[in-house]
Amino acid sequence: MSTYKAKVFVTLKPSILDPQGRTVERALSHLDHGNVAGVRVGKYIELTLTGTREAAEAQLKDITENVLSNPVMEDARWELEEA
Amino acid sequence: MNTAVIQFPGSNCDGDALHAAQLLLDERSQFVWHTEAQLPQGTDLVFLPGGFSYGDHLRSGAIAARSPIMEAVKAHAERGGFVLGVCNGFQVLTESGLLPGALSRNRELHFMCRPVHLRVENTGTAFTRAYAQGQVIEIPIAHGEGNYYADPDTIAQLEDEGRVVFRYVDNPNGSLNDIAGIVNARGNVLGMMPHPERAVEALLGSEDGRGLFESLTAALAAR
Numbered sequence: 001m002s003t004y005k006a007k008v009f010v011t012l013k014p015s016i017l018d019p020q021g022r023t024v025e026r027a028l029s030h031l032d033h034g035n036v037a038g039v040r041v042g043k044y045i046e047l048t049l050t051g052t053r054e055a056a057e058a059q060l061k062d063i064t065e066n067v068l069s070n071p072v073m074e075d076a077r078w079e080l081e082e083a
Numbered sequence: 084m085n086t087a088v089i090q091f092p093g094s095n096c097d098g099d100a101l102h103a104a105q106l107l108l109d110e111r112s113q114f115v116w117h118t119e120a121q122l123p124q125g126t127d128l129v130f131l132p133g134g135f136s137y138g139d140h141l142r143s144g145a146i147a148a149r150s151p152i153m154e155a156v157k158a159h160a161e162r163g164g165f166v167l168g169v170c171n172g173f174q175v176l177t178e179s180g181l182l183p184g185a186l187s188r189n190r191e192l193h194f195m196c197r198p199v200h201l202r203v204e205n206t207g208t209a210f211t212r213a214y215a216q217g218q219v220i221e222i223p224i225a226h227g228e229g230n231y232y233a234d235p236d237t238i239a240q241l242e243d244e245g246r247v248v249f250r251y252v253d254n255p256n257g258s259l260n261d262i263a264g265i266v267n268a269r270g271n272v273l274g275m276m277p278h279p280e281r282a283v284e285a286l287l288g289s290e291d292g293r294g295l296f297e298s299l300t301a302a303l304a305a306r
Contacts, residue, residue: 012187016232017257019192067149070142070178072185073232 003083004049004056010069010076011042048083056080084165084296084303086112086128089156091147096133096170096278103280104130107296117150127303128165129156131172133225133278143186143228144174153179165209165299166272170226173264173274182267182274183241184233186226190257194227198289200252201263201277205245208266209302210273213294219252220291222277229276231258231265241265249275 012018018040025039045068049056060078069076086104090097097114104112108128115122122129136147147153153175160166160181168176176182189195198221203214214220233241238259241247249264256276264275279292 016187017190019188019190023192067145068141070145070185072177072183072234073187 001050002053002056004051004053004080005083006047006049006056006060007079008045008047008060008064008068008076009042009078010045010074011040013073013075016073049080053080084108084127084300085123085125086130087115087122087126088112088130088132089117089152090114090132091117091134091136091150091171091175093136093138094132094134094171096280099278099280100130100132100169103283103292103296104128107283107293108300115152117147117152119152120155122152122155122159126159126164128167128299129159130280131156131166131168131175132280133170133172136171136175139228142174142178144171144176144178147171147175148178157181160267160272163269163271165302167210167295167299168272168274169278169280170224170229170276173276174228176272176274181272182265183237184231184265186228186276187230187232188228189226189230189255192227194225195229195255196223196225197255198223199255199263199277201249202252203248204250205248205266207245208248208270208273208298210266210295210298211248212301213297220282220294221289222279222282222292223289224255224277226256226276229256229258231256231262231276233259244268246270248273249277 020041021039203218251261254261279295282289282292
């Protein structure tokens with residue numbers, strides 16, 4: 001049994017229009033950062049789990065794919081490290 | 084047509100939904116709290132109302148879609164029972180997998196609240212038989228995340244099968260193919276962003292939503 005800290009990153013799929021990202025990109029351009037492109041706004045979710053590494057990974061995969069992200073329009077990836 | 088209006092924390096069109104159901108379908112229509120595991124005996128229609136369930140946290144409708152009552156709603160849909168999801172209710176239906184696709188932020192990022200015109204695209208469903216094919220109706224919208232998205236194969240399938248039931252005349256939010264409302268393959272589950280329950284009395288500015296409830300009454304009688 002160990003305690004793990006998980007970091008989950010959720011972003012809109014590249015094919016999905018990201019109006020937030022586009023708005024930020026425009027704002028940056030107005031602020032003289034015209035060389036910045038490809039702004040995407042996503043979500044960062046932290047959680048703590050206990051258990052064996054194998055079980056924690058399986059559980060995190062399930063949570064990430066079935067609750068924290070919507071595979072219709074989002075991509076998600078996660079990192080798990082011992083706390 | 085006995086209706087169960089599901090209440091989630093943050094539902095705010097539940098009162099409108101119940102009022103319309105009691106006025107046009109059945110006085111016995113009632114609220115059902117999201118922690119219930121069962122629908123009331125004799126439920127014909129499940130009405131998932133608009134609002135901001137769980138404050139739209141995580142994603143609109145995502146947490147509500149995983150609440151206990153939704154298992155009973157899925158079973159009801161599998162038995163062929165009617166399910167109507169309006170606005171946040173539509174988001175709950177897509178998040179729960181009862182309808183395909185997803186609702187994302189409006190193209191212009193603004194929350195929009197105004198009457199819009201919809202074209203009735205398929206009068207062959209239980210929800211639309213009281214309308215005329217191609218009829219243009221006026222129904223209010225009130226949403227920030229009503230931009231319908233699905234992958235190209237899903238959109239093609241919806242179109243081929245006539246499952247796009249309502250289409251915006253002037254697309255307010257960027258929805259693909261101007262989609263405002265769709266049904267499942269069996270035709271007993273409808274999700275739509277506009278609010279028909281807010282257009283059932285002249286006092287409200289439009290009575291064009293009545294046809295949806297009249298359609299359901301006729302569909303139930305025909306069973």
